[in-house]
Amino acid sequence: MLPDLQTSIPGPQSQALIMDLRAHERRNVTYNDSTWPVFWERAEGVNVWDADGNRFLDLTSAFGVAGLGHRNQEVVDALHAQADQLLHGMGDVHPTRLKGALCRELSRVTFERWEQQPGKVVLSNSGFEAIETALKTARLATGKRKIVAFENAYHGLGYGSLMGTDLSKFRSPFEDQLADVTIRVPYGTFEDLDAREIGAVLMEPIQGRGGKVVPPPEFLSQWRAWCDANEVLLIFDEIYTGFWRTGKFFACEWDQVVPDLICVGKAMSGGFPISACIGRSAIMDAWPESTGEALHTSTFLGHPLGCAMALKSLEILQRPDTQSLVEKAAASLEKKLKSLPLSNSMEVRGRGLMWGLVLPQNCGALLPSLLQKGILMLADGPEGNVLSFTPPFIISEEEIDYTIAMLKELEVI
Numbered sequence: 567m568l569p570d571l572q573t574s575i576p577g578p579q580s581q582a583l584i585m586d587l588r589a590h591e592r593r594n595v596t597y598n599d600s601t602w603p604v605f606w607e608r609a610e611g612v613n614v615w616d617a618d619g620n621r622f623l624d625l626t627s628a629f630g631v632a633g634l635g636h637r638n639q640e641v642v643d644a645l646h647a648q649a650d651q652l653l654h655g656m657g658d659v660h661p662t663r664l665k666g667a668l669c670r671e672l673s674r675v676t677f678e679r680w681e682q683q684p685g686k687v688v689l690s691n692s693g694f695e696a697i698e699t700a701l702k703t704a705r706l707a708t709g710k711r712k713i714v715a716f717e718n719a720y721h722g723l724g725y726g727s728l729m730g731t732d733l734s735k736f737r738s739p740f741e742d743q744l745a746d747v748t749i750r751v752p753y754g755t756f757e758d759l760d761a762r763e764i765g766a767v768l769m770e771p772i773q774g775r776g777g778k779v780v781p782p783p784e785f786l787s788q789w790r791a792w793c794d795a796n797e798v799l800l801i802f803d804e805i806y807t808g809f810w811r812t813g814k815f816f817a818c819e820w821d822q823v824v825p826d827l828i829c830v831g832k833a834m835s836g837g838f839p840i841s842a843c844i845g846r847s848a849i850m851d852a853w854p855e856s857t858g859e860a861l862h863t864s865t866f867l868g869h870p871l872g873c874a875m876a877l878k879s880l881e882i883l884q885r886p887d888t889q890s891l892v893e894k895a896a897a898s899l900e901k902k903l904k905s906l907p908l909s910n911s912m913e914v915r916g917r918g919l920m921w922g923l924v925l926p927q928n929c930g931a932l933l934p935s936l937l938q939k940g941i942l943m944l945a946d947g948p949e950g951n952v953l954s955f956t957p958p959f960i961i962s963e964e965e966i967d968y969t970i971a972m973l974k975e976l977e978v979i
């Protein structure tokens with residue numbers, strides 16, 4: 567549904583809530599000024615309502631999580647049913663049956679589909695933790711300490727994942743505490759490096775937060791071949807791109823390149839913080855048998871609510887209807903964005919339901935103006951000048967048209 571604004575944005579409730587939040591939340595978490603943010607109260611499909619009763623159109627899928635739409639009813643039902651049974655288990659000690667079921671399903675949708683061989687899985691909570699699992703796995707499996715990562719990469723903000731993340735604003739305050747193990751290569755290019763100390767190549771098959779960058783067709787396969795020749799593991803970070811976001815179930819399927827380890831999160835559950843690192847069994851078996859204490863785990867690993875939501879989401883994501891929905895919405899979004907009249911300094915790039923409109927300037931002032939029109943959008947890229955379109959798969963033609971009309975009204979295009 568199109569936006570329906572009851573108050574000026576942000577309305578009085580949101581303004582009061584930000585004052586309250588500012589009193590107790592450390593600064594540098596929730597950005598605020600007189601135009602931003604609104605406080606979310608409820609959501610359904612492509613719509614979000616704020617604390618003042620304004621209805622917005624969500625072109626972000628809330629960081630790419632709500633691919634199936636906000637509060638997909640079947641996922642909500644699965645959550646409720648699980649909440650009636652058990653809220654928390656003992657992930658690596660006395661787990662629930664759901665943990666095994668989710669690991670089996672993640673193996674099925676990755677390595678069993680790609681290579682007819684089972685994969686093995688480590689569950690975790692946030693995306694960055696899945697990356698850290700992958701990096702630790704590569705260390706154990708290869709014995710080598712260095713990694714290759716790419717310019718403008720985003721893999722999360724934990725100290726381990728910061729070894730891969732490039733965007734300097736995130737790294738620079740902590741740079742001197744980061745292990746000096748990363749060889750940085752421009753995204754989209756291949757370099758025949760000396761592999762003696764390199765254990766892993768960590769890459770996003772399509773860069774998300776780096777600005778919706780689609781690499782040249784040979785990029786993934788060149789690094790695949792190099793990894794094979796040099797006993798280096800290829801890790802794909804599909805935390806953002808996974809589960810249809812780019813128009814294929816996984817973005818690496820555009821190039822038919824299979825990684826050794828894949829990290830997923832975000833849209834896997836539709837809203838519970840749960841992520842996973844899935845690897846070829848032989849590689850994952852570099853982890854030793856447990857003698858009672860897991861080497862890498864956490865309190866909420868394999869959380870039953872997250873597993874129940876992820877299992878239901880994966881079931882829906884694999885239905886032919888979902889694929890048709892994605893293909894239809896993706897075709898419509900691509901056609902409409904590519905037919906925009908752009909000046910020379912602008913560009914439209916991306917794939918599927920993950921697009922960026924590259925603007926001549928930072929989107930900082932534009933985002934609150936869009937909010938005033940009832941549109942939730944975010945910006946990406948090292949310069950913050952890539953306006954991102956990552957809507958839920960159920961976005962309609964009318965909703966895309968409305969967004970484009972508002973961009974015209976704001977003289978962006």
Ligand SMILES: Cc1ncc(COP(=O)(O)O)c(C=O)c1O
Pocket residue numbers: 629692693694695720721722723770774775803804805806807831832
């Ligand atoms: C490609 C990619 N990797 C990793 C992450 C980190 O995930 P999380 O924020 O859940 O730690 C993100 C988050 O945006 C991402 O886009």
